[in-house]
Amino acid sequence: MSVELRDVRKRYQDGRRTHEAVAGVSLTFEPGTLTVLAGPSGSGKSTLLALVGGMTTPTSGDVRLFGQSIVSLRDHHRAQLRRERVGFVFQDLGLIDSLSLLDNVLLPLLPSGRVDHAARAQALRWLTRLGLAELAESRADALSGGERQRGALARALVTNPSLLLLDEPTAHVDRESVAEIVRVLAELRDEGTIVVASTHDPRLVERPEVSRVVELREGRVAS
Numbered sequence: 001m002s003v004e005l006r007d008v009r010k011r012y013q014d015g016r017r018t019h020e021a022v023a024g025v026s027l028t029f030e031p032g033t034l035t036v037l038a039g040p041s042g043s044g045k046s047t048l049l050a051l052v053g054g055m056t057t058p059t060s061g062d063v064r065l066f067g068q069s070i071v072s073l074r075d076h077h078r079a080q081l082r083r084e085r086v087g088f089v090f091q092d093l094g095l096i097d098s099l100s101l102l103d104n105v106l107l108p109l110l111p112s113g114r115v116d117h118a119a120r121a122q123a124l125r126w127l128t129r130l131g132l133a134e135l136a137e138s139r140a141d142a143l144s145g146g147e148r149q150r151g152a153l154a155r156a157l158v159t160n161p162s163l164l165l166l167d168e169p170t171a172h173v174d175r176e177s178v179a180e181i182v183r184v185l186a187e188l189r190d191e192g193t194i195v196v197a198s199t200h201d202p203r204l205v206e207r208p209e210v211s212r213v214v215e216l217r218e219g220r221v222a223s
Contacts, residue, residue, distance in 0.1 A: 001066040003029040003052060003163060003194055008061035010047055010219075021047040022058070023219035029196055031162070034189040037198040038205050039216035045198035046091070046167055048216065052196055053086045053165045054078050066162065083108070087156035089166040093148055095155075097141035101132060104140055105155045119158075126154040130184060146177030153184065164188060166197040170204045178203050185209065 010022040022044045029035055029052070037045045050056045051063055054070045057078075063070050066085065070078050087108075095104050105123040127133050130150040135143065143151060149169065156164060164185075170178045178201075185195050186209040199205060205213055215223045 002031065003066070004062075004064040005048075005051065006062040006064070008048075008051055008058045008063060010044075010051060010056065011059045021219050022051060024061075025219070025221055026061075027214065027221070029163075029194045031192045031194055032189055033211040034185055034195040034209060035197070035212045035214060036205055036210050037196065037214050037216060038200065039222070040200060042218075043216040044219035045200075045216055047219075049165050049167055049196065049198050053088060053163065054082050055088075083159065085162045087159060087161035087164045089149075089152045089156045089164075089169055091167040091171065093152040095140040095143075095148055095152060097139065099140060100137050101140055101143065101147075101151050102127065102136040104151060105158050108155060108159050123154070123158050126157050127151075130154050131180065146173045146180070149173050149177060149181060150184075153181065157188075161193070163194045164196070166195075168199055168201070169197050170199060170201045175203065178207075182207050182209050 005025055005027045008022055008025050009020060012019045012021060025048060037048060039045055051058055054063065054065060057071055065081060070081065102123055105127060106119060109119050124133060124136060127136050130153060132147060132150055132154065135147060140148065140151065169181055189195050197204065214221060
């Protein structure tokens with residue numbers, strides 16, 4: 001099922017000033033698509049990504065994840081939906097440097113108590129798919145930028161989400177790493193996952209694997 005934004009607005013109060021980060025956006029994200037949200041810093045990309053994944057709720061409008069409106073859900077119900085159906089790769093990646101790569105990938109499974117032999121095997125499968133199996137026991141702070149990026153992607157995928165969200169997934173990595181990341185995203189798209197990435201990196205925007213580019217300007221869809 002799809003993810004829908006219906007006339008979504010998100011406002012923040014900054015002292016006496018009200019800032020509208022997202023201004024009346026309506027979009028639908030279908031299974032089996034790779035959508036890129038493009039635009040300069042401050043255009044609303046990260047806020048829109050957070051709204052799509054239910055990390056924040058709109059000031060007005062509706063967000064529907066897989067047929068269910070999340071606007072009126074209690075916080076713990078929305079958190080449960082995110083844990084079960086949504087994977088995130090944040091711009092700062094959020095890897096814990098003192099942990100091994102494998103332990104980092106297992107972190108999303110801790111709240112459900114599923115860190116058993118099967119969970120470790122699942123984590124290793126994703127690390128293998130992303131070319132990181134030999135680094136499973138390496139500390140996160142020993143990894144290169146591209147390896148950290150792919151490690152964060154493995155962590156987001158360990159729960160087999162229906163919706164994958166990535167904030168600047170190709171920042172600070174070389175062209176070879178960009179190609180590897182896009183290859184995996186295209187495979188996930190072909191398997192029916194909804195993939196949405198925000199970026200200002202033309203190397204991602206111009207990739208032929210991208211199904212659609214949505215350009216944002218000042219919180220609005222420009223094209």
